[in-house]
Amino acid sequence: MENKLMEMKSFREIRGQEAAIGFLKKAISNDKIATAYLFTGIKGIGKSSTALAFALSLNCSNPVDNDGCRECQSCRRMINGNHPDLLIIDLREKKDSIAIEQIRDINREISFPPALDGYRVIIIKSAEKMTVEAANAFLKTLEEPPSNNIFILNAADTGQLLPTIISRCQKIYFRPINEREIEEFLINNNDVDEARAKIAARLSEGSIGQAKIFAQDDFFSDRIDWITMLHNVITSPFASLFDIAQKFINKGNPKDNRMNLMLRVWRSLYRDMLLIKYGGLQDFIINFDFKEQLESSSSAFTIDGLLQSISIIVRAERDLMANLNVLFLIERSLFALKRVVNSA
Amino acid sequence: MTYEIFAIKWRPQLFEDVIGQEHVAQTLKNTILFDRTASAYLFSGARGVGKTSLARIFAKALNCKHTQEGNPCNKCASCIDITNGSSVDVQEIDGASNRGIDEIRNIRDNIKYLPSNGKYRIYIIDEVHMLTIHAFNALLKTLEEPPAHAKFIFATTEPHKVPVTILSRCQRFDFKRIPLLKIKQQIDTIAGEEGIQISDHGISIIARQAEGSLRDAESLLDKVVSFTGTNVDDSQITSILGIIDREYINRMSWSIIDGKAHDCLEIINEIYNYGYEIKDFYKEIMNQFRNLIVSLIPQAHNQLLDLSDSEIEDVQKQSKKAGMPRLLQSLNFLINSEADLRYTESPKIVLEAILLKLIEIKDYLSFDELIKKIENIEKRLAQTSATNLRKDPGSFLAQNIDINDGQKGEEGSKKWGSFVQYLATKDRPMANILKEFTNYGLTKDGIELAPTKGGFIEGYFDDPEHYEKLIGFARDFFNANFTIVFKKQREFKNLKKTSNESKVPTIVKDVIDVFDGKIVGND
Numbered sequence: 063m064e065n066k067l068m069e070m071k072s073f074r075e076i077r078g079q080e081a082a083i084g085f086l087k088k089a090i091s092n093d094k095i096a097t098a099y100l101f102t103g104i105k106g107i108g109k110s111s112t113a114l115a116f117a118l119s120l121n122c123s124n125p126v127d128n129d130g131c132r133e134c135q136s137c138r139r140m141i142n143g144n145h146p147d148l149l150i151i152d153l154r155e156k157k158d159s160i161a162i163e164q165i166r167d168i169n170r171e172i173s174f175p176p177a178l179d180g181y182r183v184i185i186i187k188s189a190e191k192m193t194v195e196a197a198n199a200f201l202k203t204l205e206e207p208p209s210n211n212i213f214i215l216n217a218a219d220t221g222q223l224l225p226t227i228i229s230r231c232q233k234i235y236f237r238p239i240n241e242r243e244i245e246e247f248l249i250n251n252n253d254v255d256e257a258r259a260k261i262a263a264r265l266s267e268g269s270i271g272q273a274k275i276f277a278q279d280d281f282f283s284d285r286i287d288w289i290t291m292l293h294n295v296i297t298s299p300f301a302s303l304f305d306i307a308q309k310f311i312n313k314g315n316p317k318d319n320r321m322n323l324m325l326r327v328w329r330s331l332y333r334d335m336l337l338i339k340y341g342g343l344q345d346f347i348i349n350f351d352f353k354e355q356l357e358s359s360s361s362a363f364t365i366d367g368l369l370q371s372i373s374i375i376v377r378a379e380r381d382l383m384a385n386l387n388v389l390f391l392i393e394r395s396l397f398a399l400k401r402v403v404n405s406a
Numbered sequence: 407m408t409y410e411i412f413a414i415k416w417r418p419q420l421f422e423d424v425i426g427q428e429h430v431a432q433t434l435k436n437t438i439l440f441d442r443t444a445s446a447y448l449f450s451g452a453r454g455v456g457k458t459s460l461a462r463i464f465a466k467a468l469n470c471k472h473t474q475e476g477n478p479c480n481k482c483a484s485c486i487d488i489t490n491g492s493s494v495d496v497q498e499i500d501g502a503s504n505r506g507i508d509e510i511r512n513i514r515d516n517i518k519y520l521p522s523n524g525k526y527r528i529y530i531i532d533e534v535h536m537l538t539i540h541a542f543n544a545l546l547k548t549l550e551e552p553p554a555h556a557k558f559i560f561a562t563t564e565p566h567k568v569p570v571t572i573l574s575r576c577q578r579f580d581f582k583r584i585p586l587l588k589i590k591q592q593i594d595t596i597a598g599e600e601g602i603q604i605s606d607h608g609i610s611i612i613a614r615q616a617e618g619s620l621r622d623a624e625s626l627l628d629k630v631v632s633f634t635g636t637n638v639d640d641s642q643i644t645s646i647l648g649i650i651d652r653e654y655i656n657r658m659s660w661s662i663i664d665g666k667a668h669d670c671l672e673i674i675n676e677i678y679n680y681g682y683e684i685k686d687f688y689k690e691i692m693n694q695f696r697n698l699i700v701s702l703i704p705q706a707h708n709q710l711l712d713l714s715d716s717e718i719e720d721v722q723k724q725s726k727k728a729g730m731p732r733l734l735q736s737l738n739f740l741i742n743s744e745a746d747l748r749y750t751e752s753p754k755i756v757l758e759a760i761l762l763k764l765i766e767i768k769d770y771l772s773f774d775e776l777i778k779k780i781e782n783i784e785k786r787l788a789q790t791s792a793t794n795l796r797k798d799p800g801s802f803l804a805q806n807i808d809i810n811d812g813q814k815g816e817e818g819s820k821k822w823g824s825f826v827q828y829l830a831t832k833d834r835p836m837a838n839i840l841k842e843f844t845n846y847g848l849t850k851d852g853i854e855l856a857p858t859k860g861g862f863i864e865g866y867f868d869d870p871e872h873y874e875k876l877i878g879f880a881r882d883f884f885n886a887n888f889t890i891v892f893k894k895q896r897e898f899k900n901l902k903k904t905s906n907e908s909k910v911p912t913i914v915k916d917v918i919d920v921f922d923g924k925i926v927g928n929d
Contacts, residue, residue, distance in 0.1 A: 081681070085633050085646065094409055094632035096625075103681065104752070162503075169503060198502030198536045206414060221685055221748055226563055229453045229622050232629045235648040237681030267752050268678065326752065333755050336762065340667045346675070365766060372759040373746065380749040 070141045073115045073129045076108050077247065077270070078239035085234060086116050087128040095120070095181075096232045098204050098213040100189070102220050103236025106271020112236070113185045113214040114140075117148055120212065121180035136180065146177040152187040160188070162195040169203050172211050182211045189215035190222040197224045204230045238268020248277050257351060258282065264348040265330055281323065288324045289352060292331060295396050296359060296403050303396045311389050321382055321392070329375045335360035336368045367402045374398045412624040416596055417459050419489070420477045424456045424463070425592050425620055426584035431460065433579070435476035438467045444577045446549050446558040448534075450565035451581025454621025457561040460581075461530045462488060465496045468557060469524030484524050495521040496528045501560075502536035510541040514548050517556050526557045534560040535567035542569050549575045583618030593623055602631055604638040611643050650682050650690050656720060658761075659694045662736070663728045665765050674758055684753035688744065691761075695737040698725040702733070731774065736767055818848035825883050832879055839866050840876070843892075844919075852889035853880075858919060867892055 073083050082101070089095050101109040118130035122137050130137045139145040149171065151164055168184060176182035186192075192200065204213060204227065215231060217223055244263040247270060248254045254262070254277045266273035275281055294306055310324075330348045337346055338353075338360045347353060360368075378395040382388070418424045421431040430449075437443045447464075449457040466478035466485045478485050487493035499509070513529060521527045531537075537545075549558060549572065560576065562568060590613045597604050612630070616623035626647060630638055633646050644651065654677055661669035677687050697713070701721045713721065725733060743760045750756045822845045830837035842863045843855040857864045867873045873890075881888045910918075910925070918924060 081645075088634075089632040092632055092635050094628070096411055096628060096632065102683065166503060195502070195505070195536065198533050199500070199505075201502060201533055202500040220683070226453045229619060229625070232625060232632075233648065235681045235683070238678055240679065267754050329752075329755055333758065336759070337671075340762070346671055365762075369759055369763045369766075372755070376746050376750055376756055376759075383749060 069111075070118060070143075071111045071115050072118060072132060073112070076111050076115060078243055079108050079112060079236055082112060082234050082236050083115075086112070087119075090119065090125075090128045095212065097207050097211065098215070098231040100215045100217060100220070100223075100228060100231035100233045101236060102217050102233060104238060104267065104269050105218050106266075106269035106273075107236050107239055108270070109216045109236050110185070110187060113183075113216060116214065117181075117183035117185070120183060121145070121147070121178070136178070147180065147182040149182070149184045150187065151185065153191055158191065160186070160192040160196050162193060162199050165192070165196045165199045165203075169199070172203065172207055175208070176210050180210070184211065184213050186213065186215045188217070189227075190217040190219050192223075194224070197227055201226055201230070239270055241268070244268070244270055244273045248273060252277050261349065261351060265326070275323075284320070284323070285327055288327050289331065289349075289355075291324075292328055292399075293355070293359070295400055296362065300397070300400060303400060304393065307389060307393045307396055310392060321388060322379070325375050325379050325382070329372060329379075331356065332368055332371045332375065335363060336365065336372070339363070339365050339368060362403055367405070371399055371402050374402070411628050412596055412600075413454075413621045413628075416624060417462075418456070419463065419480050421460075421463055421467075422477070424460055426588045427456050427460060427581050430579045430581060434460065434464050435467075438464075438473060438476040443468065443557065445552045445556065446576040447560065448565065448568070448573065448576040448578045449559065449561045449581060450578065451563070452583055452619060453563055454616075454619030455581045455584055456620065457563075457581055458530075458532055461532075461559045461561050462498075464559065465528045465530060465557075468526050468528060469493075469495060469521075493524075495524040495526065496530065498530040498532065500533060501531045501562075502533040505537045505541060507538065507540040507544050510537070510544045514544065517548060518553060521555055526555050528557045528559065530559045530561070532561045533563075535562040535564040539569070542572055546571055546575070584620050585618075586613050589613040589616055589618075589620055589623045592620060593627055596624070596627065600631075600636075602627075602636050602638060604630075605640055608638055608640045608643050611640075611647070611649065615647060615649060648682060648686075650677070650687055652717065654687075655690050655694050656717070656724075658691060659698065659724055662761065662764055663724055667762055667765055670761050670765065671758060674754065674761070678754050684757050685747060688740075688747055688757065688760075692737065692740050692744075694721075695733060695740060697721055698728065699730065699733045699737060701725045702730050732767065736764055739764060739767060819845050822848055822853065825880065828883055829876075829879055833875065836872070836876060839863055846893070850885075851887055852891060854891045854893055856893040 073087065076083060101113060103109055115130065118132075118137055118140050119125055119128055121140070122130040123134040124131045130140075132138075132141065136145065140148060149168065151160065151168065153160060154164070172182065172184070201224075207213065213231075215223075215227070220228060220233075241263045244266060245256075245259045248259040248262060249256060252274060258277060262273045262276035265276050291306060291310065295303065298306075313320075331352075334347045334349050334353075334356050337344070338357055347356075349356065363371075374395055378391055381391055421435045424431045447461075449461060451457055463478060466480070466488045467473055467476060469484045469488070470478040470482055471484070472479040472482055480486075480489070484493065484495075488496045491498065499513075517527065517529075519527070552558070558576075560568070560572075565573070565578070565580075590609050593604075593609045593612055596602075597609070608630075612623055612626045615626055630643055630646050634642055643649075654673060658670065658673050661667075661673065678684065698721055701718065702725050728736075740760070743763075746760065747753055747756050826837050826840055829840060840855075842859055843857050846854040846856060867876065867890075877888070877890055880890060914925075
């Protein structure tokens with residue numbers, strides 16, 4: 063796993079989450095720190111960074127403006143990753159859920175007081191990936207933990223969490239980050255040109271983490287391939303769709319994230335065509351570098367056809383999560399998309 | 407030191423303190439008073455309504471030696487031990503973490519020992535629905551006939567996951583969701599005791615957001631207070647709790663009803679950038695459409711989710727504009743599309759697509775209109791089939807036949823022939839029989855017929871049923887006063903003999919009869 067040990071940031075280094083961070087700082091200064099927090103918001107907007115920064119400042123012996131000093135012993139141990147009272151639970155390697163054993167480990171751990179003077183902070187990343195058993199096993203602990211234990215649950219999708227878990231936590235909302243801010247960030251930190259930064263920012267829907275992926279060279283060349291591929295799907299005969307699907311599969315490991323990204327790009331293309339069709343919505347267009355092509359392609363569709371196509375892609379995304387056979391999935395989607403064109 | 411959150415600090419310690427579950431609290435208290443306790447109880451109900459709290463109070467009351475009118479004293483060693491969770495006789499077990507058969511066997515093995523200082527050994531199993539099926543089954547025998555000193559209290563949010571064999575061995579208590587008013591009162595009490603300044607309106611917002619769960623309400627208050635301190639400002643509450651401003655919802659439903667796609671996208675953008683959860687927003691839109699529908703139902707206004715008067719007015723304006731059929735269709739569509747939103751990683755685009763589609767629904771036909779259209783088609787169909795009937799080949803011919811008085815000979819028999827053809831399309835056997843009759847003169851108003859053969863055929867039209875049928879077809883074909891007179895064969899023969907001047911030999915006549923022919927020339 064890359065980057066398993068996340069870089070330990072302080073509150074002041076986190077961008078775009080002033081509201082959430084302000085709230086946490088206030089809780090510290092009012093001495094009203096809850097026992098369980100639920101951080102919600104889309105992927106890649108700083109939930110984990112904030113959770114770590116919160117842990118840093120909670121145990122710091124010389125906090126500056128309720129932020130970690132990064133100099134005291136506690137801060138240094140946290141930054142070096144050897145603080146005994148910081149527990150991070152995440153998906154185990156090659157697993158797609160958090161198992162009940164991981165929660166039982168926590169339950170055992172917190173029956174002892176924290177090793178040092180301060181708080182023990184337990185961070186559960188992707189909390190929505192807890193199995194039902196794991197989540198249930200967590201309920202009693204979460205409701206009445208021994209003192210000086212603080213739980214932080216991170217979840218991109220609270221819809222998948224048990225209502226009984228949500229009800230035991232203070233919910234903190236994390237905002238998607240402003241498009242402009244992402245653009246600037248990409249230009250300054252990732253050395254990306256302006257047009258590309260803009261497309262990546264729009265495609266990311268407010269997630270810096272995603273925007274960083276979208277700004278990479280690999281993604282950009284892939285993106286053009288995918289746009290051409292969709293164009294081929296729309297214009298070439300039914301029989302050629304098998305070849306197109308096969309070519310996509312052959313190009314790399316189908317299990318990786320590529321299919322997901324492609325569907326995302328396609329969805330954004332259909333959405334753009336939809337906006338073009340409606341007219342007067344030009345400033346919302348994501349793929350503005352292909353605007354002319356999109357305009358000409360959109361004439362082949364009705365509004366209803368575009369909406370249908372988006373539904374097809376959404377369904378494919380859902381099925382992809384359910385681990386269906388990728389080749390079948392892509393063939394089915396291509397045929398469905400093609401049929402929409404022909405029926406128009 | 408973490409501070410004690412309100413939900414724990416304010417956990418009720420007496421039966422009377424439990425909010426909104428009086429029916430359960432009173433019953434349990436009475437069982438203590440009258441000493442009629444059962445051996446197993448099951449508490450079920452939504453989250454945060456008092457199941458665990460009541461289980462603990464009940465356990466305390468069972469073991470307390472100084473109960474006061476059924477309530478535990480909360481002072482004796484037993485009560486204090488239970489409150490601290492250190493009692494030997496009362497074990498609170500997390501059913502979700504200890505869900506296997508081994509844990510249950512443990513209970514079964516230990517249950518035979520008498521309690522150490524209280525009256526009963528009490529097992530509180532929380533989240534009991536998570537026990538495995540084997541664990542449940544291992545519990546059955548113990549549960550049916552436990553030792554006199556043992557009591558079980560199960561608590562669960564999902565009673566449907568508990569096997570029926572367990573359910574039937576327990577006294578079951580269903581906990582209700584707590585009414586809004588009672589949550590408000592309790593929050594008010596807590597705020598008063600804790601020295602928190604908060605307005606009535608602020609309390610309402612919190613209580614409404616809690617959806618019938620007191621723990622939710624308390625943790626929301628916690629959250630607000632941890633940000634604002636003891637002086638709570640109304641305007642901060644909505645932003646801290648991430649409650650979506652009703653303004654957005656109203657604007658959104660207007661833009662959908664008015665069909666303004668641009669506004670719709672702009673609102674989604676604002677909502678998204680504000681960090682509201684798209685799925686929460688979606689729920690609110692569904693709620694709004696439900697309100698719009700309810701506002702069209704007379705005398706149902708108090709069912710509207712508490713809206714202010716000005717909001718109700720606005721809602722009514724919207725619903726009148728859209729009309730019931732479209733609103734129902736829209737709500738239906740929203741409900742059906744919810745699944746699309748549930749599984750996507752970028753809900754924004756999906757929400758856009760759903761709402762744009764919803765705008766499209768504007769142009770659809772209501773059921774009433776559809777039915778009207780179908781009725782119109784039916785009417786038109788009925789009309790065309792009526793004209794088709796009139797154009798029926800037989801009747802059509804009849805119109806063209808100009809029957810003159812005293813029509814005889816060839817002309818007459820031609821017309822009669824076409825009637826027989828027409829009859830064949832209606833009643834073939836009858837037409838075949840009619841062929842056996844000779845036509846002795848067709849007039850405008852009638853015909854005289856005589857059978858050429860005796861036997862069955864001769865008497866066929868004596869049957870009034872057959873005669874009526876024939877005359878009916880004939881009147882359809884010719885005219886309404888048409889008559890058919892049947893003569894006996896012999897009469898005709900006589901008649902013929904006298905009237906027919908030509909002397910034709912009988913053998914020739916037979917030939918003519920058999921071949922349906924006629925004499926073309928005379929010598």
